[in-house]
Amino acid sequence: xxxxxxxxxxxxxxxxxxxxxxxxxxxxxxxxxxxxxxxxxxxxxxxxxxxxxxxxxxxxxxxxxxxxxxxxxxxxxxxxxxxxxxxxxxxxxxxxxxxxxxxxxxxxxxxxxxxxxxxxxxxxxxxxxxxxxxxxxxxxxxxxxxxxxxxxxxxxxxxxxxxxxxxxxxxxxxxxxxxxxxxxxxxxxxxxxxxxxxxxxxxxxxxxxxxxxxxxxxxxxxxxxxxxxxxxxxxxxxxx
Amino acid sequence: xxxxxxxxxxxxxxxxxxxxxxxxxxxxxxxxxxxxxxxxxxxxxxxxxxxxxxxxxxxxxxxxxxxxxxxxxxxxxxxxxxxxxxxxxxxxxxxxxxxxxxxxxxxxxxxxxxxxxxxxxxxxxxxxxxxxxxxxxxxxxxxxxxxxxxxxxxxxxxxxxxxxxxxxxxxxxxxxxxxxxxxxxxxxxxxxxxxxxxxxxxxxxxxxxxxxxxxxxxxxxxxxxxxxxxxxxxxxxxxxxxxxxxxxxxxxxxxxxxxxxxxxxxxxxxxxxxxxxxxxxxxxxxxxxxxxxxxxxxxxxxxx
Amino acid sequence: xxxxxxxxxxxxxxxxxxxxxxxxxxxxxxxxxxxxxxxxxxxxxxxxxxxxxxxxxxxxxxxxxxxxxxxxxxxxxxxxxxxxxxxxxxxxxxxxxxxxxxxxxxxxxxxxxxxxxxxxxxxxxxxxxxxxxxxxxxxxxxxxxxxxxxxxxxxxxxxxxxxxxxxxxxxxxxxxxxxxxxxxxxxxxxxxxxxxxxxxxxxxxxxxxxxxxxxxxxxxxxxxxxxxxxxxxxxxxxxxxxxxxxxxxxxxxxxxxxxxxxxxxxxxxxxxxxxxxxxxxxxxxxxxxxxxxxxxxxxxxxxxxxxxxxxxxxxxxxxxxxxxxxxxxxxxxxxxxxxxxxxxxxxxxxx
Numbered sequence: 041x042x043x044x045x046x047x048x049x050x051x052x053x054x055x056x057x058x059x060x061x062x063x064x065x066x067x068x069x070x071x072x073x074x075x076x077x078x079x080x081x082x083x084x085x086x087x088x089x090x091x092x093x094x095x096x097x098x099x100x101x102x103x104x105x106x107x108x109x110x111x112x113x114x115x116x117x118x119x120x121x122x123x124x125x126x127x128x129x130x131x132x133x134x135x136x137x138x139x140x141x142x143x144x145x146x147x148x149x150x151x152x153x154x155x156x157x158x159x160x161x162x163x164x165x166x167x168x169x170x171x172x173x174x175x176x177x178x179x180x181x182x183x184x185x186x187x188x189x190x191x192x193x194x195x196x197x198x199x200x201x202x203x204x205x206x207x208x209x210x211x212x213x214x215x216x217x218x219x220x221x222x223x224x225x226x227x228x229x230x231x232x233x234x235x236x237x238x239x240x241x242x243x244x245x246x247x248x249x250x251x252x253x254x255x256x257x258x259x260x261x262x263x264x265x266x267x268x269x270x271x272x273x274x275x276x277x278x279x280x
Numbered sequence: 281x282x283x284x285x286x287x288x289x290x291x292x293x294x295x296x297x298x299x300x301x302x303x304x305x306x307x308x309x310x311x312x313x314x315x316x317x318x319x320x321x322x323x324x325x326x327x328x329x330x331x332x333x334x335x336x337x338x339x340x341x342x343x344x345x346x347x348x349x350x351x352x353x354x355x356x357x358x359x360x361x362x363x364x365x366x367x368x369x370x371x372x373x374x375x376x377x378x379x380x381x382x383x384x385x386x387x388x389x390x391x392x393x394x395x396x397x398x399x400x401x402x403x404x405x406x407x408x409x410x411x412x413x414x415x416x417x418x419x420x421x422x423x424x425x426x427x428x429x430x431x432x433x434x435x436x437x438x439x440x441x442x443x444x445x446x447x448x449x450x451x452x453x454x455x456x457x458x459x460x461x462x463x464x465x466x467x468x469x470x471x472x473x474x475x476x477x478x479x480x481x482x483x484x485x486x487x488x489x490x491x492x493x494x495x496x497x498x499x500x501x502x503x504x505x506x507x508x509x510x511x512x513x514x515x516x517x518x519x520x521x522x523x524x525x526x527x528x529x530x531x532x533x534x535x536x537x538x539x540x541x542x543x544x545x546x547x548x549x550x551x552x553x554x555x556x557x558x559x560x561x562x563x564x565x566x567x568x569x570x571x572x573x574x575x576x577x578x579x580x581x582x583x584x
Numbered sequence: 585x586x587x588x589x590x591x592x593x594x595x596x597x598x599x600x601x602x603x604x605x606x607x608x609x610x611x612x613x614x615x616x617x618x619x620x621x622x623x624x625x626x627x628x629x630x631x632x633x634x635x636x637x638x639x640x641x642x643x644x645x646x647x648x649x650x651x652x653x654x655x656x657x658x659x660x661x662x663x664x665x666x667x668x669x670x671x672x673x674x675x676x677x678x679x680x681x682x683x684x685x686x687x688x689x690x691x692x693x694x695x696x697x698x699x700x701x702x703x704x705x706x707x708x709x710x711x712x713x714x715x716x717x718x719x720x721x722x723x724x725x726x727x728x729x730x731x732x733x734x735x736x737x738x739x740x741x742x743x744x745x746x747x748x749x750x751x752x753x754x755x756x757x758x759x760x761x762x763x764x765x766x767x768x769x770x771x772x773x774x775x776x777x778x779x780x781x782x783x784x785x786x787x788x789x790x791x792x793x794x795x796x797x798x799x800x801x802x803x804x805x806x807x808x809x810x811x812x813x814x815x816x817x818x819x820x821x822x823x824x825x826x827x828x829x830x831x832x833x834x835x836x837x838x839x840x841x842x843x844x845x846x847x848x849x850x851x852x853x854x855x856x857x858x859x860x861x862x863x864x865x866x867x868x869x870x871x872x873x874x875x876x877x878x879x880x881x882x883x884x885x886x887x888x889x890x891x892x893x894x895x896x897x898x899x900x901x902x903x904x905x906x907x908x909x910x911x912x913x914x915x916x917x918x919x920x921x922x923x924x925x926x927x928x929x930x931x932x933x934x935x
Binding site: 374553557 | 723845891897901905
């Protein structure tokens with residue numbers, strides 16, 4: 041059963057077409073990597089799913105419900121959580137407030153409270169400073185915070201845009217380790233936009249390569265990164 | 281000593297008025313990046329509402345005859361009402377417009393409100409007797425301070441406390457603070473855009489009503505231009521305080537009020553009429569010294 | 585690039601069209617013949633000057649200035665000082681220095697000097713303010729307006745404080761104001777197509793990239809600020825000679841917001857928007873005024889109740905902005921070939 045289905049979506053910013061006839065899908069429990077060069081439309085894809093931009097054409101369905109053009113807050117209530125590029129913690133709020141904001145819309149307050157405890161267990165360094173303002177955290181810590189915050193909404197599908205951006209390799213390893221642990225623990229469906237194809241290969245899952253606003257390659261992450269097809273599609277030329 | 285005390289209370293009560301005004305502007309600016317130039321006219325609207333339905337030159341205060349505990353909530357509700365109505369009828373359509381357009385739209389709205397009042401009430405300032413016994417002085421530490429000044433300061437402190445509790449301890453307050461910092465991100469976490477914005481407008485409207493009540497009691501007149509001078513200072517204070525910073529707006533309001541009162545005293549008598557010129561020059565100096573305002577957000581800087 | 589047509593030849597149609605529009609209006613006024621109507625048109629031409637001056641700074645820099653009407657005040661009072669008969673100055677303006685108080689300059693000389701006076705202050709204020717950016721600069725201009733208003737409202741011996749000073753020769757008629765408006769349009773246009781104008785617009789749209797390309801943003805802004813100050817000072821001088829009296833209140837918040845509204849409703853980033861904003865809104869205001877008095881069509885009289893004129897114009901402005909948030913001209917220019925030399929619009933064809 042497809043948790044998310046994007047069908048022939050076109051998104052334009054004025055004259056600039058960022059997504060053209062983009063189609064993709066994710067099944068429940070899958071981990072999908074979306075990779076591709078700058079300007080390929082990866083972030084726009086995520087923004088379209090999240091409801092931040094409205095497609096000119098095409099449809100997007102979450103668990104069978106059409107969501108194109110719906111307000112972001114309503115899409116969030118349908119079990120979709122997004123961690124946008126650049127982390128975007130609420131710097132003037134404390135860590136605890138950032139996390140609790142993530143669960144603000146949930147009705148099951150007891151489960152939410154337990155979730156909060158669990159997040160603090162998984163991210164002990166957040167627990168240590170939970171009353172500090174989020175603006176003073178380091179890059180890696182902020183990344184952990186926004187992942188934790190997205191999880192606090194109790195979503196079925198989490199989309200993360202460039203989790204590695206601006207982080208040191210060791211930190212990226214930590215982030216991914218925790219992400220995967222949480223995924224397995226809760227049965228999450230993950231959609232990750234990742235510049236580094238290597239990371240996709242290490243993690244495993246399916247991968248889509250985007251270029252020029254559309255999907256040009258799709259397949260198993262490990263297989264694709266080993267072969268030449270990826271290089272060819274990424275750079276436009278192949279075997280050397 | 282008594283003179284200093286009197287100046288102190290002067291400064292504090294003027295600053296309170298400016299702080300309340302600035303808070304009303306800053307609340308909406310925080311969530312919508314809109315400077316609501318109609319705010320001054322909301323102030324006038326609330327005061328005129330007390331006169332309804334009388335339009336005589338010497339105002340027979342209809343609603344103003346109500347006992348305190350009924351009048352104040354009523355006027356606050358009216359303030360919230362006209363503010364929220366503006367959002368629903370006008371500002372909602374301008375959510376994605378550029379700042380200049382929103383600003384002119386708010387000015388045009390204020391224009392409409394002002395001239396509607398003019399149409400209904402005529403332009404002559406009317407006298408109003410609203411709790412005039414409050415201008416009688418009380419003795420504090422040997423100085424004679426008008427009771428109204430003390431009340432203004434107390435009301436402001438109470439308002440600030442209530443607002444702080446609301447923002448820091450309630451879920452709605454949390455949502456508003458998040459929305460003020462990053463509106464889109466807040467929405468992606470499920471914060472309902474319309475609700476947060478309407479809340480901001482309602483609170484802002486209530487603040488306008490409070491300012492109106494204080495001004496009417498203070499000056500004993502009801503006049504279309506009542507909110508205009510407060511509006512100007514409020515706008516400036518919001519920016520000097522640091523955009524999107526509520527504490528900043530409040531502090532800046534007090535500072536400007538303090539500077540104005542101080543100038544009244546320390547300037548030589550010949551220069552006193554030019555008090556405003558000095559205060560506004562100080563504003564310019566402050567901006568050059570701190571272009572981003574006194575309290576800037578310490579969140580991550582935008583990457584290019 | 586030798587065959588590339590110059591920017592002048594590509595865009596010259598815009599100012600020509602705008603001047604044409606103004607000329608038509610002037611001829612209509614001549615044809616209508618009535619005194620009050622001509623006065624309305626003169627006021628409109630002066631407002632065109634103001635709004636065009638505003639555009640020169642605001643449209644090119646993207647910084648909203650609330651303070652420019654202050655320059656109008658400076659220009660108006662300056663020409664008043666130079667042209668009021670010495671006998672009157674001796675009585676009402678005792679604080680004026682002798683070389684002004686004892687002389688009376690001819691109209692054109694005075695207007696030029698008054699314009700320069702405003703320009704000098706624009707330079708002084710500009711040097712202080714142009715390092716600020718965005719909202720800080722806007723508020724600083726607001727403060728500047730307040731300072732000017734405070735000084736002029738209180739310096740009794742030099743400005744007569746809040747009383748109006750009278751006795752200014754009334755020399756601004758229909759054609760004088762028309763010429764003023766034409767000069768303003770040409771000056772604004774010349775600035776806009778200059779290197780400085782182009783650099784400033786680049787900085788408006790993308791400050792970091794412009795700065796990295798070597799644009800000295802503060803210096804270009806200062807240029808625009810001074811030129812706009814000159815234009816508006818000029819407008820102030822002509823206005824003084826139109827009314828015959830000056831008063832600080834006329835140059836404060838009311839006029840500031842009316843002119844800013846006309847600019848934004850017309851289209852903040854385009855010269856055509858500036859002119860059109862004034863023309864269209866003035867037209868609507870005039871129609872509403874007539875409606876308030878009552879208009880007879882055939883056998884019936886249409887009229888709107890007294891006092892609804894202003895309410896209507898406010899509502900109309902809101903409605904226009906709702907449907908055209910970028911203004912009536914949508915930030916493009918009126919031209920023969922549709923060349924938008926301001927903000928790139930959706931209609932731009934790629935080369």
